[in-house]
Amino acid sequence: MSQPPEFDPQRVPVFQVDVHLTAVAAQHLTPEALQARFTNPPAWQPELVRERMFKDRAPTQAAVLLGLVMRDEPTVLLTQRPAHMSTHAGQIAFAGGKCDEGDANAAATALREAHEEVGLDARHVKVLGTLPQYVTGSAFSVTPVVALISPAMTLQINTHEVSDAFEVPLAFLMNPAHHRWHRHTFEGVTREWLSMPYQDGSQQRFVWGATAGMLRNFYRFLQA
Known part of the structure; x- marks a missing residue:
């Protein structure tokens, strides 16, 4: 498949919102509960593992x-990519x-x-574990590393790699009532994906x- 043309994902229609699924309860989002979940993980399967590829190469390992x-x-903690990046420019x-x-x-x-x-010092980070790899359409095989970050951390943005850094409430992202499914067709091939738009003051963060x-896989992991 050739690379899809530039388009505004926010304008692609929503065909489903998962209001029928239960949000992760607040007591499961504490540091102790999160640590316990990774110490004794449940039997579960990730829901989303591979996007439809538009890069003709073997996936590159990433984390x-x-x-x-x-x-x-x-x-x-999330970032926004600068507009000049060669892949996923401007995305969260x-x-x-x-x-x-090395x-x-x-x-x-x-x-x-x-x-x-973002200048995050490792001394403020406690790694809990990893989620299954997720292969992007741009041919990156990504391992999500889940970690607790102390609120005492400070950030220093590298503007060449990141245009912004911000935070979204975990409870918001772990509530499927905010999970919206989109569908887009290009060259006869249909892609589906999730969005979790968050209103951050006057600015909408389109995740x-x-x-x-x-994040959806993390929801499934916590709900298993």
Whole structure:
């Protein structure tokens, strides 16, 4: 499949909102509950694992930090990619990137990239574990590394790699009433994806695509 043309994902119709599914209860979003879930994980299967490819190459290994900031109401740390990036320009993403040969594992990649992109110091991060790999349409095989982040952390944005960093309440993202399904057809091939748009003051944060897909898998993991 050739690369789809530029389009505005926010204008693609929504065909389903998952109001019929139950939100993750608040008691399951505490640091203790999250640690316990990774210490004794349930039997479960990820819902979304592979997007329809538009890059003709073997997937490149990558990792992202699904970072949970442990405020009174936990949040998820997200970034916005600059408009000049060659892939996923302007999109909302987790901090992360390609694995380097010197990285010991996916967690090492995610922590290194988070430090490079937003200045997150590893001493403020406690890695809990990983979720199954998610293969993007741009041919990245991404391992989400789930971690707790101390609210004492400070950020310093690398504007070459990230245009913004912000937080979205974890409870909002773990409530399927905010999970919207979109459908788009290009060259006779239909793609479907999730979005989780969040109103952040006067600005809407349009979380969609791979980032929303990995968050959906995290929802399934917590609900299993």
